[in-house]
Amino acid sequence: MDLDERKRKILQAIIRNYLETGEPVGSRTISKYTDLNLSSATIRNEMSDLEELGYIIQPHTSAGRIPSDKGYRLYVDQMMIEKEEQLSQATQEVKELQKMLLDREDKMEAVLKQMAKMLAANTNYATMISAPQVRGNKLKFIQLSRVDARQLLTTIVVEGNVIKNEMISVEQMLDDEALLKLNILLNTNLNGLPIEEINLAMISNLKQQAGIHAGIISEVMDAVAAVIKDGEHVEIYTSGANNIFKYPELADNQRASELITTFEEKQLLSELVQDTLTDETGTGIQVYIGNETPVKTMKDCSVVTATYELEEGMKGTIGIIGPRRMDYDKVISTLKTLKSQLDTIYKKEDGRTSS
Amino acid sequence: MDLDERKRKILQAIIRNYLETGEPVGSRTISKYTDLNLSSATIRNEMSDLEELGYIIQPHTSAGRIPSDKGYRLYVDQMMIEKEEQLSQATQEVKELQKMLLDREDKMEAVLKQMAKMLAANTNYATMISAPQVRGNKLKFIQLSRVDARQLLTTIVVEGNVIKNEMISVEQMLDDEALLKLNILLNTNLNGLPIEEINLAMISNLKQQAGIHAGIISEVMDAVAAVIKDGEHVEIYTSGANNIFKYPELADNQRASELITTFEEKQLLSELVQDTLTDETGTGIQVYIGNETPVKTMKDCSVVTATYELEEGMKGTIGIIGPRRMDYDKVISTLKTLKSQLDTIYKKEDGRTSS
DNA sequence: ATTAGCACTCCACTATAATGAGTGCTAACA
């Protein structure tokens, strides 16, 4: 027994219907729903087959059928192929998003936060978005400035314009000349260097040259280390967590509590981000259905993610989390369009950024 | 009719019992619960009085009584007085917190986040904590540095060591000398100035002196404006939102959804922070019971807040949000201790901070 | 191969009754 055209059509009809209603769908419904002109009895036979093949499930005897993960998977895969071309319809929502991106303030954090919010409002699902992760970590610039009699400010700029400041307290006074020398020392030795290449030998060499001010070098290096650590720590913004209450199948206390926790502990979501970033299936869109997700608390959800890429090899992830019966069609095309918008807009950008 | 000693005792017993069980409490329960040795009938009479006085409420005829907001209020006020002295018991939890604060990394943000988490875990309520708000906004230091051929980095330091960086793109090249001049110009004119006092006249004066580089001044001033804006925007960290599911009276979908939204939209919480900061009742602890809260979505909750103050007049807020029947006793003493710990520890601090 | 018909299953819903915790009131008591 295999999946012929008719079975496929019936399966699709079942899924479509279930996506709308959220209720198990029966044979009679399908018999009217499709243009196949088949009686409910015939449909019943086919459904029986589909169940045996694992595409649909009966929650209990004498209830309709609902799609299994395998069923969804087939549906999504199929759809992704079909929709590939007709993407460019640029829905109203996406235009809104674009508008928002254009009159943005220049803080990426704010943009991302607001984008998550917007997406959540438009789709009625929960959303997450991860800030671009820096790849090529080269030091661009280091500067020490005196702010106070006893306080120095370290400013470190990394490629991709990630900026980090750190206050350093000094015991002995530094005169302007010494400060200038230190700055030159740091910049001549470290500028343009990939962060990974800064090693102990180099540091001790610097310290030696710094002479009496070796202690300051230590503190600066600590700050540099902190930049690296910061970079590894992915920032994730979420929004629309309350949307899960809109879907009864997720809204019972047990599940809701777990999901909310997952959203709060963004750390858990980073697994998802990581997974998305590694796997490259060409389209840049990934769909996790039910148990396919790497985050166990989301086994009752589906997750659609998109990877976007800014100019300098910085990649981030946008994700939409909803019930298994989410509107894959809409979600995927929204994400696709958003992804391309994001790319374009930031690529036109002059690189002005702030931390 | 007034509140004699016996009524008071009965009220207290009712509240105690209700805090534990969450169920309306009846006369028979109280009759055994207290050491007053009164029959349930007598208790009933007293309860009838208490209801008339507005301290307790009957959810429906022939149910037990539950405390009204007024009842809670009396209980809390009374307790705050009693517990005033015996505060120093330094519970286990607080020691944990202290330990955590001591081996902190130096990023305030991380500390606050983790503190919220810790509090939530220990109390089983939802928690929030706001970063200290800067009061005296004096400019301490401004620096322009060349990072690239076409990019300048502005670094702005404000009193309280809030630091802001902004990248500026320039069209025409700047030589080192011009840069130095600009730096001197900016610092001599602006250093030590309260941000409010920077006005248009001053800016245009600066521009005039900058001559050909007036455009850069504009951009720097934009960045300064952004610092002010940042400062006004209170950062709030929350944790333990899932805890609301532990209390049936909050866990129904309607309420839960609203509360979760409130937690996500931290902006709403800032009203609470503002309210807490303005009102100074001496202890630094405030208790909002039910409808007393300034945030309407929390009308079914109680909120306990503490104001902490760091050395430089920077104030922040810690808040615990739970059901009306929260364990006020524990929450208040925990907050009190935490507050004092926070003060002490940060006061010992050398002021090292980062943004 | 398809369909009509029928018996059967099971959930969801409703109505009804039983339960029991709790009150208010009255009358009796110290």
Place this chain on the structure above:
DNA sequence: TGTTAGCACTCATTATAGTGGAGTGCTAAT
């Protein structure tokens, strides 16, 4: 006069049974 025992009454909750409907699976007829 304050306290208590007793009793009738209320009402949310729980259990119970009954009903209708949606749906299936099977069989026999087309």
